[in-house]
Amino acid sequence: LTWLFGISLLFILLLLLLFFKPVKEFLLKSSESRWFILILLLAGVVLRFVVAGLISGHPTDIICFKSWSADLFDKGIPSFYASESFRDYPPLYMYVLYAVGGIKALLGLSYDSPVFLLLIKTPAILAEAATALLFLRMGKKEWRPIVFAVFLFNPALIVNSAAYGQVDGVFTLMIALMLFFFLKKRFIVSGALLGAALALKPQAFLFAPIGLFLLFAWIVAGIRMLRLPDGEEKTAHAAALSQRGKSVGLAFLAMLGTFVLLHIPFFVFHPGGFISLYADIFKSYPFASLNAFNLFSLLGMNWASDKSLLLFMPVGTWHLIFMGGIAVLAAVVYFREKDSTRPYLTALLLAVLSFTLLSRIHERYLYPAVFLAFAVFLLTARKEVMLFAAGLSVLSFLNQGMVLDAALENRFQIPNQDWLLMAGSAVMCVFAVWCIILCFDGRPLTALKDWYYKTFKKEGSVPQLIDRNKGRKMTSTEIGFCVALTLAGGVLAFWNLGSLTTPTTTWRPAHIGEEITVTLGETRQVSQLAYFGGLGIGRFEFFVSDDGSAFIHSGSIVNENPFAEFKWQTIPVNTTARFFKLVAVNPGYALHEVILLDNGKPLPVQITAKNDTPDSKGDPAALFDEQTSFPDRISAFDGMYFDEIYYARSAYQYLNGLPPSET
Numbered sequence: 001l002t003w004l005f006g007i008s009l010l011f012i013l014l015l016l017l018l019f020f021k022p023v024k025e026f027l028l029k030s031s032e033s034r035w036f037i038l039i040l041l042l043a044g045v046v047l048r049f050v051v052a053g054l055i056s057g058h059p060t061d062i063i064c065f066k067s068w069s070a071d072l073f074d075k076g077i078p079s080f081y082a083s084e085s086f087r088d089y090p091p092l093y094m095y096v097l098y099a100v101g102g103i104k105a106l107l108g109l110s111y112d113s114p115v116f117l118l119l120i121k122t123p124a125i126l127a128e129a130a131t132a133l134l135f136l137r138m139g140k141k142e143w144r145p146i147v148f149a150v151f152l153f154n155p156a157l158i159v160n161s162a163a164y165g166q167v168d169g170v171f172t173l174m175i176a177l178m179l180f181f182f183l184k185k186r187f188i189v190s191g192a193l194l195g196a197a198l199a200l201k202p203q204a205f206l207f208a209p210i211g212l213f214l215l216f217a218w219i220v221a222g223i224r225m226l227r228l229p230d231g232e233e234k235t236a237h238a239a240a241l242s243q244r245g246k247s248v249g250l251a252f253l254a255m256l257g258t259f260v261l262l263h264i265p266f267f268v269f270h271p272g273g274f275i276s277l278y279a280d281i282f283k284s285y286p287f288a289s290l291n292a293f294n295l296f297s298l299l300g301m302n303w304a305s306d307k308s309l310l311l312f313m314p315v316g317t318w319h320l321i322f323m324g325g326i327a328v329l330a331a332v333v334y335f336r337e338k339d340s341t342r343p344y345l346t347a348l349l350l351a352v353l354s355f356t357l358l359s360r361i362h363e364r365y366l367y368p369a370v371f372l373a374f375a376v377f378l379l380t381a382r383k384e385v386m387l388f389a390a391g392l393s394v395l396s397f398l399n400q401g402m403v404l405d406a407a408l409e410n411r412f413q414i415p416n417q418d419w420l421l422m423a424g425s426a427v428m429c430v431f432a433v434w435c436i437i438l439c440f441d442g443r444p445l446t447a448l449k450d451w452y453y454k455t456f457k458k459e460g461s462v463p464q465l466i467d468r469n470k471g472r473k474m475t476s477t478e479i480g481f482c483v484a485l486t487l488a489g490g491v492l493a494f495w496n497l498g499s500l501t502t503p504t505t506t507w508r509p510a511h512i513g514e515e516i517t518v519t520l521g522e523t524r525q526v527s528q529l530a531y532f533g534g535l536g537i538g539r540f541e542f543f544v545s546d547d548g549s550a551f552i553h554s555g556s557i558v559n560e561n562p563f564a565e566f567k568w569q570t571i572p573v574n575t576t577a578r579f580f581k582l583v584a585v586n587p588g589y590a591l592h593e594v595i596l597l598d599n600g601k602p603l604p605v606q607i608t609a610k611n612d613t614p615d616s617k618g619d620p621a622a623l624f625d626e627q628t629s630f631p632d633r634i635s636a637f638d639g640m641y642f643d644e645i646y647y648a649r650s651a652y653q654y655l656n657g658l659p660p661s662e663t
Contacts, residue, residue: 004401027145044152048162052121057165073101081273092199124161124169139378156396168367191251195258213334288315292361293399298425300416306359322357348372356432366396499638503592505622509584510615517581518605528597529571538589544577567639594623
């Protein structure tokens with residue numbers, strides 16, 4: 001990963017260089033020449049094509065884009081989604097891939113041709129160039145060339161389009177244009193672009209609240225207008241609201257119409273496929289996090305099911321709670337900001353908090369937030385926003401870079417214990433808090449200085465506390481810093497506190513002789529037996545066999561302590577066997593999982609027979625259904641330690657309707 005940090009450092013140095021006054025003045029003066037802008041733009045594009053030729057891209061995504069482009073051109077658009085092959089993208093980008101497939105056929109390129117690979121990556125590269133040009137039409141003129149240069153040579157973008165081979169640049173261009181026209185109050189064009197973005201990636205729904213806020217503002221304005229006394233003022237307000245209402249209504253129709261029209265050629269012969277496509281899209285990737293630097297990865301839930309419990313609620317439920325909270329915060333930002341920054345600042349908050357707090361988030365989904373942060377800087381010229389945008393760029397680059405680096409080695413799931421994943425997730429959570437501060441308190445660095453001088457009075461060199469008896473209340477800035485410190489302390493306290501993947505299903509036999517038999521498929525060396533114990537006391541005997549009929553006693557699982565911790569324990573076996581049998585001889589002890597090990601590695605098993613009674617709790621098969629929960633190293637991270645029997649154990653008993661150990 002050295003190259004990731006090296007490129008990040010180069011980007012930071014580039015950013016510092018651009019803020020150097022002579023360089024800034026040179027860029028500002030040179031930007032008046034179209035030739036200079038064109039040369040800089042070509043340099044950024046050429047750099048991307050060089051990287052695109054050197055790096056093959058994410059294996060899964062590139063294979064999909066190549067096969068889709070060939071299928072689209074060879075078999076035609078109407079039959080594309082009728083195929084049984086994997087298709088998980090909405091139609092808009094399929095038009096682009098259709099054109100790519102046509103060029104491939106025209107040039108007679110082979111599937112593995114380097115030119116075909118460049119063609120696959122070209123649309124995203126050109127989209128990034130177009131987005132960079134858009135900055136030359138936005139915000140403060142003196143900062144335009146700097147933001148143009150920083151965005152054009154931003155490693156977070158280059159790694160996405162040129163190295164990764166993904167199309168987040170195309171999606172971000174759509175969002176950028178949507179907000180650009182929204183700010184100019186050309187709502188119909190903005191609505192059509194939102195419809196196109198939705199037909200490109202469902203993630204565009206994250207930005208749909210901006211349109212809903214516009215509609216809500218129109219309704220509120222109408223209610224206020226009705227309260228005005230009759231007269232010229234009320235008539236003028238009514239006319240303006242009527243015109244705005246038409247624009248809002250047509251914008252909604254433009255969004256819906258664009259979305260539908262883009263789908264018609266693909267589903268004209270099988271309209272039911274439209275529902276199937278989006279049903280599959282919204283059911284796909286049901287995980288808490290997908291290698292993203294976010295809260296769920298920080299909590300050790302990368303690639304964990306979104307049905308997994310987090311503080312007694314499924315991750316999916318937390319997703320809905322966070323989504324509601326983000327919408328409320330975004331509404332407050334939208335209605336308190338001026339028109340010039342309203343859509344961009346609201347969109348930035350939506351993008352950053354959604355990436356940090358929602359489930360089913362991929363590492364690439366931070367990309368639009370990078371553009372939005374630079375856009376907010378251009379509109380406000382607040383240097384702390386540029387610092388925020390630069391930090392966001394580095395985070396996005398590191399996140400995408402580490403995932404691509406692993407994918408090129410056919411490793412597609414970053415381990416929960418990966419230090420970069422954990423550190424990046426912790427920093428991203430801090431950035432989410434920082435984003436809220438930016439949106440609600442303006443300049444955080446200036447606010448910190450102002451807060452210091454308001455809270456402390458300097459007398460000589462010793463700061464003296466202000467008399468709190470004067471009834472002074474905490475300012476919003478002080479509250480913000482307290483919340484940020486509390487969240488940071490909470491992150492440090494709960495970071496890596498314990499595993500969330502310990503076995504949860506159990507078998508508690510009720511009668512002597514209940515048993516289960518499994519096979520290893522062939523005679524294998526078994527060095528240890530590992531088990532995760534639960535409630536109760538009791539004894540199991542286990543036996544091994546080579547033929548499945550003559551079993552030899554090999555050891556015992558015994559628990560005589562009613563307050564024993566729930567944790568992994570191992571028993572030496574050191575034998576060879578093909579079959580393994582576990583028999584209850586003193587029922588009453590619940591086991592969560594049993595694993596056969598060879599040099600610390602779990603051996604795959606298959607259940608061949610079981611014998612239990614209706615009185616037993618659970619199914620004997622539950623002992624072998626969570627084999628992947630066994631840790632690389634047994635420690636308190638994956639099981640209870642002594643003090644937890646008072647609280648964690650009692651809580652577990654309450655939840656399962658059992659008498660608690662402690663009251």
